[in-house]
Amino acid sequence: MSVDGHLSFVITDGFIYTNHDNQILEDHALVVEDNIILDICSKNQAMKKYPDFNQLDAGGKLIMPGWINAHTHFYSAFGRGLLLNAIPQNFPDILKQLWWKLDRALDEEGIYYSALTGAVSAIKHGVTAVIDHHASPNAIEGSLDHIQKALDQAGLKGILCYEVTDRNGKEQAKRGLEENRRFISLRHGQIKNSGLNAVQGMVGLHASFTLKDDTLDAASDLAKSLGTGCHFHLAEDKADQWQIPDQLSSTERMHQHGILGGKSLAIHGIHLREEDMDLLAETRTMMVHNPRSNMNNGVGRAPVERILSKGITMGIGTDGMSQDILQDLHAAFLLLRHGKSDPRLGWKETQKMGLECNAAIFNRLTGQNTGVLRPGAAADMVLSDYQSPAPLTGQNFWTHILYGFSSLKTDTVIIDGRIVMEKGRLVHVDEDEIFSKARECAGKTWQRFSELK
Ligand SMILES: [Zn+2]
CATH class of the missing domain: 2.30.40.10 (Urease, subunit C, domain 1)
Known part of the structure; x- marks a missing residue:
């Protein structure tokens, strides 16, 4: 055929x-x-x-x-097979030893092949749209264009953002914000002129514990001026739940700085209190559950059943573990039952996340009408x-x-x-050639990784 x-x-x-x-x-x-x-x-x-x-x-x-993957990191592709010198002791240590070094080791070619192999893999698992969260501190400017090029070549839809953080200094945070502004504005113009809207942008932020107040204010102003929202990790680990112990939670802090809202996407939410969930519900902030990543990092289990019961639109993502969203739906199902020792849980929650919320998130952010087969x-x-x-x-x-x-x-x-x-x-790309070139590129990236402190 x-x-x-x-x-x-x-x-x-x-x-x-x-x-x-x-x-x-x-x-x-x-x-x-x-x-x-x-x-x-x-x-x-x-x-x-x-x-x-x-x-x-x-x-x-x-x-x-x-299928839609509501949160992934294409840049994690070269993490597969990468051996570390020591076993990370906790979540902050995983970030320091692995992800915050791998992102610094990426160059433009690495960004492109990470995204292209990720896009191919997503499509092979029946995924038609992804929401990606990207970081490459030593290749910030134009990084989102390389990912867009990869998605366009494979034919995948997506929403992209650059992960802004203050962990590498004020200047890099500003450059990250500027990359988001540049890409979102560029796509606005291109979509208006061509009618093609396959890949769009939003403002990316790492997480409360690596962001300073003025960077959060600037991100909020930027997102509002461009008619979009922010995509950020929230309470993934205990290290990101309290900004001031027992006084100000990361959710409250994000709200104080105008980051929450109907077009914003909060990822994980594992250590949220009831009042944090209420705040996310009141502001219509959308959320994404990533069960395999959470289990892999040993950071706990998101209270998915409580979050959904509050009417929060919570979708599901892979967080870069792979691009196979069905694996995460299956893990979410088992984790809900196992985590609460309750066989009544899991069926309706995963159906809602996989078949309803992921499309609702993508459609709210892009104005598209995907996730359903009907005329129009x-x-x-x-x-x-x-x-x-x-x-x-x-x-x-x-x-x-x-x-x-x-x-x-x-x-x-x-x-x-x-x-x-x-x-x-x-159909449009040569899979074997892409993966062969990606392996070469991963070798060079691993070499740079080994030279970083
Ligand atoms: Zn993530």
């Missing part, structure tokens, strides 16, 4: 999970025109109504909206082979995801109406 580029086509002979009204549609056709879903109707109707459209035979595959929505979808020993219905769809996700094999990925993967291979 081959449909060239970005055309109008009718997808037939699949099972369509629409992600609304618990529907699995059989004997239906999904009609794509340019970058949107034009129609979903019976195959017979589609053949009559759209005779000139190309036909794409899904061959009995499951067709569903693409973005043509972002995944066709997968799925062998199940039991019937799949609209009602039991989520249990198939939780217990059978390892049987789900992504075959074809369509983003903005463009086929970016077909028969398990990326």
Whole structure:
């Protein structure tokens, strides 16, 4: 089945999970025109109504909206296989020994290949949109352009930001803010002129404990002036929960400096108190849970069930552990049950995060309409082979995801109406060449890493 580029086509002979009204549609056709879903109707109707459209035979595959990864760090790619001299003793030590050295070791080529291998991997796992949080203190200016170029080449949608911090001095914090301003403004202009909006920007911040008051004020002013919000880590470890012990929490501090709000994204929230969650709910701040990363860092478990019960839009991300969001959905499910010793938890919370909140976050930040298959929505979808020993219905769809996700094999990925993967291979880039060049680049990055203190 081959449909060239970005055309109008009718997808037939699949099972369509629409992600609304618990529907699995059989004997239906999904009609794509340019970058949107034009129609979903019976195959017979589609053949009559759209005779000139190309036909794409899904061959009995499951067709569903693409997954969204609401928080990742593409720059973590070269962390895989990197051996440290000593075992980190705690979370701040993990940052100092690994991440705050790896980010300083990155150059422009490293940024690009980290992002390109990440984008390829995301698409191969059925992800059609990502929200990335980037740091490269020795290559700040233009860094977001290199990531955008990688996403554009692979065909992935995204929201990018540069992680501002005062940990490397005031001057670097200012340059980080400027990189956010430059990229967001540039994308605003390009989107206005071309109508293409696949990659957008927001303002990135590391976390309260590495940011000074005037940097937070400047970030808040910048985000407001550009009509966007801030993307930051919050209470990931006890080290980031209290700004002044027992007096001012990191959530309260972020609020005092105007960082919280309906377009802001707070990541983790593991050590939040009830009053912190209430503040996040009142300000409509969105949140993202990253269970595999939290377990890997030994920092605790986010009170996902409490956060969701307060009406906070909480999505799910991989935090750079990999680009496979299904692994985190599965981990979140088990962690909820295990963490509270309560088998009633997990099912509805993970469904809400994976199928509802991630799309709500992406759509609120970009003005797009992704995460659902219906006329007028973005043509972002995944066709997968799925062998199940039991019937799949609209009602039991989520249990198939939780217990059978390892049987789900992504075959074809369509983003903005463009086929970016077909028969398990990326269409627009040479995967083997990219990974080969990335390994070379990782070797050079590791050498610089070994020379850093
Ligand atoms: Zn993160």
